Amino acid sequence: MVRSLRSLLYGIVALAAGANAAPSCPARSTSTSVSAQPSATAPAARTFQAEDATLSGTNVDTAQSGYTGTGYVTGFDQATDKVTFKVDSATTRLYDLSIRVAAIYGDKRTSVVLNGGASSEVFFPAGTTFTDVAGGQLLLNQGSNTIDIVSNWGWYLIDSITLTPSVPRPAHQINPAPVNPAADANAKALYDYLRSIYGKKILSGQQELSWANWIAQQTGKTPALVAVDLMDYSPSRVERGTVGTAVEEAIQHHNRGGIVSVLWHWNAPAGLYDTPEHRWWSGFYTDATDFDVEAALSSTTNANYTLLIRDIDAIAVQLKRLQTAGVPVLWRPLHEAEGKWFWWGAKGPEPAKKLWRILYDRLTNYHKINNLLWVWNSLAADWYPGDATVDILSADVYAQGNGPMSTQYNTLIELGKDKKLIAATEVGAAPLPDLLQAYEAHWLWFAVWGDTFINNEAWNSLANLRKVSHCSLSGVERKRFCVELTPHRSTPATTSLLWTKSRAGEGRENQGCMAESLVAVEFTTATMIGTGDEDWCHQLSL
Known part of the structure; x- marks a missing residue:
């Protein structure tokens, strides 16, 4: 039995405000109204x-x-x-x-x-x-x-x-195309879609497919985006017996219509301590290896440089599998470099930026992997490798309270001069939609970390998860709604769809709607579906 997409999808939350924008979720029942907008004629500091x-x-x-x-x-x-x-x-x-x-x-x-x-x-x-x-x-x-x-x-x-x-944000001026001029049709289509919703909606996401499925069990909605980790494909882990499953999980989520983000906890190529305090499987941490990235990059002829290239080539094999399967990838390597707790950031910004550029060149120009959108994941300007190799700026934010993370968002706006898309690639607590709208924090997506966060009531109560998952664009239950499909990749397929805004009756405009089920791929014009009490009108990514 094919489950309804209406029950599968965890959603995109509307962010835009104003007469011509999609309505947002109803404000929370608190003493704080979140409908206030910044004013250009406000009191002094x-x-x-x-x-x-x-x-x-x-x-x-x-x-x-x-x-x-x-x-x-x-x-x-x-x-x-x-x-x-x-x-x-x-x-x-x-x-x-x-x-x-x-x-x-x-x-x-x-x-x-x-x-x-x-x-x-x-x-x-x-x-x-x-x-x-x-x-x-x-x-x-x-x-x-x-x-x-x-x-x-x-x-x-x-x-x-x-x-x-605060003063109102100016309109975003996002770059019109991916940085890779040879980006394939799937990557371009995904980029175009993300650019089209930026500042209007936010994709909900979850780290690990198993936790995305857990959310579905708890809320009846599955996150639109799932992030997987290529960690177990690192050669220094494979030689110790690990068997990666992330590629299969990514393809599975893609085949049910989801968007895929990929990170890489890159186990150091060599020099793992493998002591009781620092086991080999924690070899991506600075304190678990003596691998010196600065020394390795000092010469293209030294042994450790060769190991870096070996590891990149091993990961290229997995990324090519995704490319062959038609999966566009939000690719986030070398994450949290400026924290210095991972070996790729341990020696400061210059080696980290150099390694990023080597990664980009090796994967893009040597291996011809063109299904990637490149996601940079540090805030500081002196760590930024430059506009030429970055599609999306991002931050990992672990703060309790389901807040809008405006500090990090504003920093990234400045870093990218408001020409780059911005995402919250790891969060401890799922942000509440009404706060995102009030703060004009236009995160493109958020992805909640897995065990100890998504299932921790102190970080993510089930009440808040359900609030996010059932946040409709209209803010009210709908008995009937319409659908209109648009493929988010170059060729329509039964497994990869995005649903666009369309008029949904009852005199309401700009209602985001979606399809009844995965088999609804033949719909190319508006069709009325859905009659149950559980029906909500969502703008969702599939």
Whole structure:
């Protein structure tokens, strides 16, 4: 029995607002309205001194020069240490947050918590003086609000925060084609589709096919995007007996109409410690290998360079299988390089960027693998390998509270000059649609990490997962709806469809609709289907 696509798909959530945009989910029942939009004629910026705020486990000091006011707050050395700012707002309004900080002990991260709810993570670059760091955006309630700066990594000095009313985002100017001029028809079709929905809808995603199926069991909807890992195809793992299944899983999800993202936890080619503390299967971590990527890249004739090429060629075999199967791939190698916890980032940005360019050249020009859209996965400008080899910018964000991750989104907008698509390629908590719309955080997709996150109520309650999965474009149940199909690859097939917006009756425009079942591939004009109480009108990716 073929399951209805209506019950299979976890969906795309509408983001756009305004008279001509698809309606979004109804606002949550909270004290905060999320319908407020940024204003171009807003009040002036306001600064709040940390020493005047409420301190928990922290203290005021004056030893470090360069502070404003009468001092700064330090003592962030325990997980619960924080400084709490109390802020009034005349209306519900979106603000840009700037934090004046001195990260004198090295690179740090902090957590920003608004009104005791969703948290966001902010990166503080190392420095010897106080400097202003962008902290994303905050949607303040009308009336009283609290903003907590909570320890996270700790060991930094907070001088003040400044809130500046946000202005509306300009229209995105996304590059019209993939960076690979030889990209195949499937890759081009996927890129065109992603570009067409960017800023309007968001693809829901999940790491690992098994967890995507778990979501389907819990919510009745399957994520539109599934991310798989080529880790077990790494030669240093294969020689120890691993057998990869990621390619089969990717093809399976593609064949039911899904979109595929692929990452690679690249086990180091050599130098695995394989001790009780650092087993061989953790060989992608910096502390589990003595493999030196900088030294390996110093000469094309040394043995470790040869091993790098051997590994790339081994992965090329698997990517070619996907190309042969007609699967366009959102390809995300060398992820989280700037964190330095993986060996490919351990020696800093220059070796990581050089390795990225070698990967691109070897796979694209030598192996002629043209089904890939290239996804870069670091935030810092000095780590960016350049526009010529990157289709999509992305961030991995692990912050509780189902927030919009606006800090990272805004950073990537600036990095790509708003010409690159932007995705949340790993998240701990699925973002809530109404917050994404209110913050204008136009993530192209999000993918929740698997075990310990997607099935952890502290990170993703079933109530929130169901809220996301049943977020219709109209925000109301529909008894009947129409469908119109468009293939997202060059040749229509029963296994790879995307459904476009079409009018759905009852005088409502811009309703996103989808097909009744996988066998509905012959539909080329609008057709009325569906009568059950469970019917919702979704704009979904298949």
